[in-house]
Amino acid sequence: AQSVTQPDIHITVSEGASLELRCNYSYGATPYLFWYVQSPGQGLQLLLKYFSGDTLVQGIKGFEAEFKRSQSSFNLRKPSVHWSDAAEYFCAVDPNAGNNRKLIWGLGTSLAVNP
Amino acid sequence: DAGVTQSPTHLIKTRGQQVTLRCSPKSGHDTVSWYQQALGQGPQFIFQYYEEEERQRGNFPDRFSGHQFPNYSSELNVNALLLGDSALYLCASSLLGELGQPQHFGDGTRLSIL
Numbered sequence: 001a002q003s004v005t006q007p008d009i010h011i012t013v014s015e016g017a018s019l020e021l022r023c024n025y026s027y028g029a030t031p032y033l034f035w036y037v038q039s040p041g042q043g044l045q046l047l048l049k050y051f052s053g054d055t056l057v058q059g060i061k062g063f064e065a066e067f068k069r070s071q072s073s074f075n076l077r078k079p080s081v082h083w084s085d086a087a088e089y090f091c092a093v094d095p096n097a098g099n100n101r102k103l104i105w106g107l108g109t110s111l112a113v114n115p
Numbered sequence: 116d117a118g119v120t121q122s123p124t125h126l127i128k129t130r131g132q133q134v135t136l137r138c139s140p141k142s143g144h145d146t147v148s149w150y151q152q153a154l155g156q157g158p159q160f161i162f163q164y165y166e167e168e169e170r171q172r173g174n175f176p177d178r179f180s181g182h183q184f185p186n187y188s189s190e191l192n193v194n195a196l197l198l199g200d201s202a203l204y205l206c207a208s209s210l211l212g213e214l215g216q217p218q219h220f221g222d223g224t225r226l227s228i229l
Contacts, residue, residue: 004157041222042223043220044158044205044207049217090157102171102173103160103218104160105157105158108155108156
């Protein structure tokens with residue numbers, strides 16, 4: 001069955017430190033992958049997406065993600081975290097080859113940032 | 116350019132009641148999806164509407180129904196509310212035919228069942 005796993009439920013980093021949030025997917029065909037961020041009481045905002053081509057994709061707010069087919073991973077990274085990055089981060093897969101039907105989501109990783 | 120808007124923001128109901136949530140898609144979008152997000156969980160797909168028809172449905176009971184209007188806005192109806200229906204309900208819009216285009220989300224409706 002198609003699934004998305006975010007192994008880290010909660011991560012705490014210091015402001016200015018680097019960040020990596022992990023995402024693994026189980027899906028047979030070419031995946032369409034997304035990272036969304038959700039601040040408290042808010043909806044979901046798209047950070048970046050991957051469909052094909054260059055496996056390192058750049059997103060908003062200084063985030064990037066790298067697709068590794070051999071590891072079935074799509075990890076999110078940021079070189080230097082800001083206090084405003086504290087939020088819930090979700091990895092999602094479109095299992096319909098980008099045909100824009102339902103998205104399958106991970107459980108999310110809650111990020112806390114220490115001053 | 117208005118994004119996805121949802122109403123109401125918060126809602127409190129009691130068990131057995133019925134509720135209607137509303138969503139206006141982002142300008143230019145024609146497809147609306149609804150998700151349920153329980154506390155501490157990722158979103159779960161309820162259903163998607165396109166051209167006023169239900170295009171795909173997730174694993175939710177028939178108590179959950181929806182509608183899409185000619186202006187592409189949508190409603191989510193839940194009958195016979197249960198305590199377990201307490202959640203954040205998210206609406207997302209997109210443009211069908213735009214392969215791989217991301218869904219844009221509203222801020223959600225927080226539904227609490229007493």
